[in-house]
Amino acid sequence: MNAVVLAVVVMVALSMMRVSVAFALVLASVVGGLAAGMPMNAIVQAFNEGLGGGAGVALAYATLGAFAVALSQTGIAQRLSARVVEHVNASGRTQREMAVVKWGLLGCLMLAGFAAETVVPVHIAFIPILVPPLLHVMNRLQLDRRLTACVITFSITMMYMAVPVGFGTIFLNDILIGNINQAGAAEGLVVSTAQAPLAMLIPALGMVAGVAIALFSYRGKRQYADRPVAGEHRLEADTRLTRRQIALIVAALVSALAVQLWTGSMVFGGLVGFGFLSMSGVMRWRDQDDVTTQGMRLMAQVGFIMIAAAGFAAVMKASGEIPALVSGSVELIGERRGVAALVMLLVGLFITMGIGSSFSTVPIIASIYVPLALGFGFSPLAVIALVGTAAALGDAGSPASDSTLGPTAGLNADGQHDHIWDTVVPTFLHFNLPLMAAGWIAAMIL
Numbered sequence: 001m002n003a004v005v006l007a008v009v010v011m012v013a014l015s016m017m018r019v020s021v022a023f024a025l026v027l028a029s030v031v032g033g034l035a036a037g038m039p040m041n042a043i044v045q046a047f048n049e050g051l052g053g054g055a056g057v058a059l060a061y062a063t064l065g066a067f068a069v070a071l072s073q074t075g076i077a078q079r080l081s082a083r084v085v086e087h088v089n090a091s092g093r094t095q096r097e098m099a100v101v102k103w104g105l106l107g108c109l110m111l112a113g114f115a116a117e118t119v120v121p122v123h124i125a126f127i128p129i130l131v132p133p134l135l136h137v138m139n140r141l142q143l144d145r146r147l148t149a150c151v152i153t154f155s156i157t158m159m160y161m162a163v164p165v166g167f168g169t170i171f172l173n174d175i176l177i178g179n180i181n182q183a184g185a186a187e188g189l190v191v192s193t194a195q196a197p198l199a200m201l202i203p204a205l206g207m208v209a210g211v212a213i214a215l216f217s218y219r220g221k222r223q224y225a226d227r228p229v230a231g232e233h234r235l236e237a238d239t240r241l242t243r244r245q246i247a248l249i250v251a252a253l254v255s256a257l258a259v260q261l262w263t264g265s266m267v268f269g270g271l272v273g274f275g276f277l278s279m280s281g282v283m284r285w286r287d288q289d290d291v292t293t294q295g296m297r298l299m300a301q302v303g304f305i306m307i308a309a310a311g312f313a314a315v316m317k318a319s320g321e322i323p324a325l326v327s328g329s330v331e332l333i334g335e336r337r338g339v340a341a342l343v344m345l346l347v348g349l350f351i352t353m354g355i356g357s358s359f360s361t362v363p364i365i366a367s368i369y370v371p372l373a374l375g376f377g378f379s380p381l382a383v384i385a386l387v388g389t390a391a392a393l394g395d396a397g398s399p400a401s402d403s404t405l406g407p408t409a410g411l412n413a414d415g416q417h418d419h420i421w422d423t424v425v426p427t428f429l430h431f432n433l434p435l436m437a438a439g440w441i442a443a444m445i446l
Contacts, residue, residue: 002321003032003035003316003319003321004316004319004321004351006032006035007028007029007031007032007033007312007315007316008350008353010024010027010028010032011025011027011028011312011399012353012399014027014028022304022307022308024399025308025309025311025312025400026047026308026311028312029043029315030043032312032315032316032321033046033315033318033319036320036321038315038318038319043315046311046314046315046317047311047314047315048311050310050311050312050313050314051308051311058307062296063270063271063274065128065294065296065409066270066274066291066292066294066296067129067256067270067273067277069291069294070273070274070277070282070283070291071249071252071253071273071277073277073282073283074241074245074249074277074282101141102141105134105138105141105143106143106148106151109130109131109148109151109152109155110151110152110154110155111155113152113155113156114155116156117155117156117160117163117167117168118163118165118167118168123156123167123402123406124156124405124406124407124409125260125269127152127406127407127409127410128409128410130410131148131152131407131410131411131413132229132410132413133229135224135229135411135413135414136226136229138224139224139226142221142223142224143221143222144218144219144220144221145222145224145411145416145417145422146214146218146222146423147214147215147217147218148407148411149404149407149408149417149422149426149427150210150211150214150426150427150430150431151211151214153404153407153427153431154207154210154214154396154431156406157207157392157395157396157403157431158204158207158208160172161200161203161204161207161388161392162197162200162201162203162204163197164193164197171362172193172196172197172200172388173193173196175362176196176384176387176388176391177192177193177384179362180366180370180384180387182366183366183370183371184371184383189370189374189380189383191380191384195380195381195384196388198381199381199384199385199388199442199446200385200389202385202438202439202441202442202445202446203385203388203392203435203438203439203442204438205438206431206434206437206438206439207431207434207438209434209438210430210434210435211431214426214430217426217430218426224414224416225416227415227416228414229413229414241282244280245280245282248276248277248280249276249277249280249282251276252274252275252276252277252280253273255269255272255273255276256269256270256273257269259272259273274292308400309400316351337376337377337378337444340372340376341378341386341439341443341444342436342440344369344372344373344386344390345386345389345390345393345436345439345440347365347390348361348369348389348390348391348394349390349393349394349432349436351365352390352391352392352393352394352395352398352401353394358391358392358393358394361390361391361394362388362391365390365391366387369386369387369390373386373387378443379446381446382442382443382446385439385442385446386442386443389436389439389443390439393432393435393439394432396428396432396435397424397425397429397431397432398424399419399420399424403427404423404424404427405419407423408422408423411423
């Protein structure tokens, strides 16, 4: 068995056995490296060198968690949640009215995800701020959080796949088209950025089909205990915010977003926002360290997994088994064009699930897939669809992907949402299978 495939299988199997995902990534790195013939010291060196790639992301999420908890001290999100709960609890509410609230809540979360990938490119930064205060509403509605996880994952994945705005500009124009042109230069292949949305339209429709299936799969009610939410600040009935506090809270929100867009860093955006909230007086000065610790604890799981995933990816790259996986698959294909498309998509699924980032997968597979696809006679649009879909496969459904870690960070704020069984498995089943089918159809008809 190829070392990359073996490592991914070990990582997924351990995660599903409820072993910590971070530990599963470390153990899978060792198994994959040894299977590839790497000495133990080389595995450790590659893993350690790769850790730095995830440190920046981990620090960003920790800072974001501190900002989210500090924002919760203002009570703004809790007041909104309380208003919704009061509306839901009002006597005489019909099932139809409850359904309107439920679907309206899911629709708002989906729109927030769309905006976070495009016009307000904050990616998963909105989740730990917006979702935890709404858990009490979800509990009252008996909303299945697996459905919520699928809706959020869909909203933050589908947009960068098909819409060249915000993160979509980076994925489609800079990474996908840039790497395809670089890999296809020797064969005379030149594709334009205008072709990317057209090529990825059919795969994006596969994502739409996946979320539609999830809406049906998890339409039933699910009971949750009404537990305290991590970092939640219980407000007294007579608590009021002064005009100065409201002004500083607004300044914190605006400045956090503006600084993040200006610097491209969630770390600096979160720090500036936290600074404004500190000056507002909504939390005592001596409590700032406790608030920061609570926030970092809220996002600690995400941070450690992202660091371990960076080390895992470095070992897989150093093993040299990724090109071997592709070339070995080619030997099984023969001259069958349809089988070639399917195998390329399957290999992309394994690579992305291990690395945890579709953005990082494209440079790895483009140099191999583009000449291979051209050799089988695929059109330029089909090449874009193949490489883009192969990279996106596994982003939803990977234990180490921020597309699954983000929803878990918000939905598990009260300890009732399991990362593997309530986020990873549902998103894998509902998105990767339709996406693979849609990607194959796109490659065959474009």
